[in-house]
Amino acid sequence: MRHVDLKKIQKRLPKGWSETAAAANKAIKDLEKEARKKAINKSQKWQELRKPLGNFLDGKCWYCESRLKRSLTPIDHYRPKNNISEVPDHGGYWWLAYSWSNYRFACSHCNMYGTAKSRGVAGGKADHFPLWDESKRAKGPRPSPDVPDPIDSEQPLILDPTLEADPGLLWFNPDGTVIPHPVICSDQKGYFHKRATESIRILGLAQDELKERRGRHCEKILECLAEADDLLVKSNVGDATAGNVLHRRIRELKEAFEVMAEYSAATRATLMAQRGTSKAVDLVLGA
Numbered sequence: 001m002r003h004v005d006l007k008k009i010q011k012r013l014p015k016g017w018s019e020t021a022a023a024a025n026k027a028i029k030d031l032e033k034e035a036r037k038k039a040i041n042k043s044q045k046w047q048e049l050r051k052p053l054g055n056f057l058d059g060k061c062w063y064c065e066s067r068l069k070r071s072l073t074p075i076d077h078y079r080p081k082n083n084i085s086e087v088p089d090h091g092g093y094w095w096l097a098y099s100w101s102n103y104r105f106a107c108s109h110c111n112m113y114g115t116a117k118s119r120g121v122a123g124g125k126a127d128h129f130p131l132w133d134e135s136k137r138a139k140g141p142r143p144s145p146d147v148p149d150p151i152d153s154e155q156p157l158i159l160d161p162t163l164e165a166d167p168g169l170l171w172f173n174p175d176g177t178v179i180p181h182p183v184i185c186s187d188q189k190g191y192f193h194k195r196a197t198e199s200i201r202i203l204g205l206a207q208d209e210l211k212e213r214r215g216r217h218c219e220k221i222l223e224c225l226a227e228a229d230d231l232l233v234k235s236n237v238g239d240a241t242a243g244n245v246l247h248r249r250i251r252e253l254k255e256a257f258e259v260m261a262e263y264s265a266a267t268r269a270t271l272m273a274q275r276g277t278s279k280a281v282d283l284v285l286g287a
């Protein structure tokens with residue numbers, strides 16, 4: 001998971017989106033619960049934002065960083081629009097159904113529930129939205145601009161890629177395993193540890209196939225880094241050819257670390273773990 005800057009997303013919204021969203025919201029706001037759910041599911045207005053949201057990370061899922069090939073439902077409502085699994089009688093955050101800042105571009109594995117039989121590890125966000133303190137759950141829209149928005153009192157457990165400090169709560173081992181950040185989440189009873197473990201569980205980030213993909217990716221990163229270290233030694237004694245190849249390897253490693261690259265958070269963790277062992281890694285992370 002890498003940070004997605006909502007301010008940059010806002011600049012990419014299509015012309016007329018705010019009018020579309022306002023009209024869609026007006027059409028549902030006075031409906032009864034069941035009629036409202038039907039109207040929201042039928043409208044699918046958020047599909048109009050597939051391109052700007054998807055293009056932002058070059059088609060990567062904002063949660064697991066897998067590149068989406070094709071998907072019918074690539075937009076997740078971070079706060080679920082119709083139901084909340086943890087509170088069956090809640091009725092969902094219907095007032096955020098057409099709020100662009102509630103949308104997260106997501107692969108079907110992260111967005112939709114799948115069983116252990118179909119995925120190796122059961123997971124998928126679906127209607128899950130657990131909170132640290134259930135008593136703080138928002139029950140409806142902000143009554144007026146003069147009072148605080150009730151959602152600002154919530155402490156969600158699912159990590160949010162649009163918040164600067166959230167993606168860093170996950171850490172990756174070189175075999176592709178995802179774990180809570182060993183230092184930041186070291187208090188096993190704390191909010192951060194709970195958020196990381198619940199996100200791994202609910203989003204299915206420990207799923208076998210995903211772990212193997214990340215593991216193969218990290219293996220390539222380590223091979224490239226080992227080659228860069230070898231080239232560094234040769235370049236230091238005047239081997240110009242080695243020096244030229246070294247530049248290319250450092251560039252490749254930097255590209256794998258960039259926010260658009262698939263599994264770039266795993267790349268970052270793999271590289272950071274090599275500090276003190278590899279010299280070349282400082283050339284990648286340093287500038």
Ligand SMILES: [Zn+2]
Pocket residue numbers: 061062063064065066106107108109110111
């Ligand atoms: Zn995903």
